[in-house]
Amino acid sequence: MNSRLTFAVLSILAPSIVFAQERPGDPLAEVYARExxxxxxxLMDQYRRERAWDTSDFPLKPEEFERFRxxxxxxxxxxxxxxxxxxxxxxxxxxxxxxxxxxxxIVKEFVLENGVTIQAHxxxxxxxxxxxPVVVCLPPGDAKGLPGILCCPGHGxxxxxxxxFDRLSYQRAIAVRLAxxxxxxxxxxxxxxxxxxxxxxxxxxxxxxxxxRLGLGKDTTRAVQLKxxxxxxxxxxxxxRVDETRMGATGVSLGGWLAIQTGLLSDRIQAxxxxxxxxxxxxxxxxxxxxxxxxxxxxxxxxTFQLGDRNILMFPFAPRPLMSGHGGPKDSNSHRxxxxxxxxIHRAQYEALGKPENFRYHTHDGGHSIxxxxxxxxxxxxxxx
Numbered sequence: 001m002n003s004r005l006t007f008a009v010l011s012i013l014a015p016s017i018v019f020a021q022e023r024p025g026d027p028l029a030e031v032y033a034r035e036x037x038x039x040x041x042x043l044m045d046q047y048r049r050e051r052a053w054d055t056s057d058f059p060l061k062p063e064e065f066e067r068f069r070x071x072x073x074x075x076x077x078x079x080x081x082x083x084x085x086x087x088x089x090x091x092x093x094x095x096x097x098x099x100x101x102x103x104x105x106i107v108k109e110f111v112l113e114n115g116v117t118i119q120a121h122x123x124x125x126x127x128x129x130x131x132x133p134v135v136v137c138l139p140p141g142d143a144k145g146l147p148g149i150l151c152c153p154g155h156g157x158x159x160x161x162x163x164x165f166d167r168l169s170y171q172r173a174i175a176v177r178l179a180x181x182x183x184x185x186x187x188x189x190x191x192x193x194x195x196x197x198x199x200x201x202x203x204x205x206x207x208x209x210x211x212x213r214l215g216l217g218k219d220t221t222r223a224v225q226l227k228x229x230x231x232x233x234x235x236x237x238x239x240x241r242v243d244e245t246r247m248g249a250t251g252v253s254l255g256g257w258l259a260i261q262t263g264l265l266s267d268r269i270q271a272x273x274x275x276x277x278x279x280x281x282x283x284x285x286x287x288x289x290x291x292x293x294x295x296x297x298x299x300x301x302x303x304t305f306q307l308g309d310r311n312i313l314m315f316p317f318a319p320r321p322l323m324s325g326h327g328g329p330k331d332s333n334s335h336r337x338x339x340x341x342x343x344x345i346h347r348a349q350y351e352a353l354g355k356p357e358n359f360r361y362h363t364h365d366g367g368h369s370i371x372x373x374x375x376x377x378x379x380x381x382x383x384x385x
Contacts, residue, residue: 059349065349105121136185137164150249177376191225191228210297229261253275271320271378323378330368
């Protein structure tokens, strides 16, 4: 056999020869199995050892609750770098205390067949340069002194669209439904979705944007989203048809969390109706096999896990009126976790603060979705009775 033929044959056989060899053993496996535990176990232990609060700490006495509330809000705003976006004791009238931090312009106004006026705004967050679509929905007629409701977006590829138009979506076009019921509302886009996505008007760029923002080390997705929410609240508050002393917020899924957190940042928000997913990142009885971390990356708020799990960030809204809820057994995560980590704690804490009537929990049979009729009834009770 000549040398060229020999080389060709060996080249063909070489992969087979390599794969036929016995794989090396791993003498380290047995050694380290006795000496080590997984990084997941170590992280879980560290978290449980260092967190400031867990469910066993509640309810807190009023003076303890005030310290807790201040710690959570201070840590939350500092972690996000949004201290300048906190609205406390806002003035009445047509002035916003944070007016220098955003710009807004109306790009289109039109009237739907049901008589609801749609004002399409573009809001610019000055310190980041982000431009975000915000839609004001006004009831038919020209009545003034209307209660105003902030409508926050949940996950999906059409966040703002579903808040305003799609009555079959899980967000159930709550912004327009509120306007039909005589409220002024304002809806905001999820900043990595829908009209702001690369495939607009439908799309979702959450992973790409959130991970890159984390790498930049500032202006995280949650920070920019909450800036947009506070700006939208201010736009509605100074609208000539709105009574800025009667304002609330609502949302489902991520939108429920944003509604609560906007309420922590802004004294404008006096009542919240939320259908956030009622779950925790690491339950008290979870073992390493249950650990999955943070599923939706937009929920990453660096530094706040030192306070405790995600439920901790909802409690400081008390004792303002709050209707929490979920979609019954079909909303399986919420149905599993809500009583232990949300409902029982809220109920006990509102009682400890002397305002048990300000909390209610609503379950419905619509799966993971908002319940428009219950939301409208709740805000009717808070602002029009």
